[in-house]
Amino acid sequence: MPRAKDCVQILPITGEEIVDFFSSKSFLDALDRTANYTYATGYESGFLAERGIDDNRTKITEIVFSRPESLTFSYREGVQDVRRKHLYPGRQHREVAGETPGHYPFFKFHFHPEARGPPCPSEKDLLAADGVRPLYAKVSKWDVRPIEGVGIVDNQREIEMVLYQKSIRGELPREDIQELYEQIQAISVDAVVKCLRDSGYYKAEFTRYMKNGTDYVPCQDALKRLAIFAYNPAIQIESWVMKCRIRQA
Numbered sequence: 001m002p003r004a005k006d007c008v009q010i011l012p013i014t015g016e017e018i019v020d021f022f023s024s025k026s027f028l029d030a031l032d033r034t035a036n037y038t039y040a041t042g043y044e045s046g047f048l049a050e051r052g053i054d055d056n057r058t059k060i061t062e063i064v065f066s067r068p069e070s071l072t073f074s075y076r077e078g079v080q081d082v083r084r085k086h087l088y089p090g091r092q093h094r095e096v097a098g099e100t101p102g103h104y105p106f107f108k109f110h111f112h113p114e115a116r117g118p119p120c121p122s123e124k125d126l127l128a129a130d131g132v133r134p135l136y137a138k139v140s141k142w143d144v145r146p147i148e149g150v151g152i153v154d155n156q157r158e159i160e161m162v163l164y165q166k167s168i169r170g171e172l173p174r175e176d177i178q179e180l181y182e183q184i185q186a187i188s189v190d191a192v193v194k195c196l197r198d199s200g201y202y203k204a205e206f207t208r209y210m211k212n213g214t215d216y217v218p219c220q221d222a223l224k225r226l227a228i229f230a231y232n233p234a235i236q237i238e239s240w241v242m243k244c245r246i247r248q249a
């Protein structure tokens with residue numbers, strides 16, 4: 001039997017693939033649905049995109065709509081392959097490696113209902129996102145760096161989004177996250193991105209989508225900048241095979 005270190009595969013995610021994903025039909029469709037919901041209800045909504053280790057393809061695997069009275073989410077449009085799950089901060093730790101078999105999280109996004117001020121991760125968002133990379137390293141020996149995103153939708157015509165991706169492996173000191181959160185309450189989206197970058201813990205970028213007729217379309221300059229999130233996920237195939245065996249048992 002090969003040793004574990006022999007089974008690590010590097011499955012690069014290129015800048016071009018990232019730009020393609022953020023302008024893909026499935027992404028724009030999920031964005032449109034969640035933006036409409038949050039704008040209409042004032043509740044949070046979001047979606048998860050995962051990447052398959054077999055086919056190297058990125059897919060939207062969950063769309064979630066919040067109902068604050070119960071903290072549960074419902075998906076009411078009859079799409080069969082979308083699982084229902086919580087997206088609330090703090091519960092993201094339950095999203096352990098391989099929750100969709102053979103996949104890992106590529107992008108987690110949610111809308112904040114408040115329309116004033118720039119999109120800005122909450123302290124809970126930062127805390128929840130912080131544990132994901134170490135959790136995958138521990139549970140599956142996978143080194144993955146999901147991109148996190150927070151957006152606001154204004155007048156149903158414009159979506160602004162701040163994206164960030166942890167660039168260090170371990171968990172951040174709690175006080176650093178608190179301090180960052182206090183700094184990040186910024187008046188402009190540029191300042192939010194700058195704070196995240198200056199912390200030394202994240203790659204960060206800002207992007208924007210405008211409604212053109214009935215569809216949201218990406219701002220092309222901002223879209224190209226998202227290529228900075230390219231990286232090389234390291235997947236230990238043995239741990240994935242073991243997980244399959246456990247599932248089948």
Ligand SMILES: [Zn+2]
Binds near residue numbers: 110121122
């Ligand atoms: Zn949030």
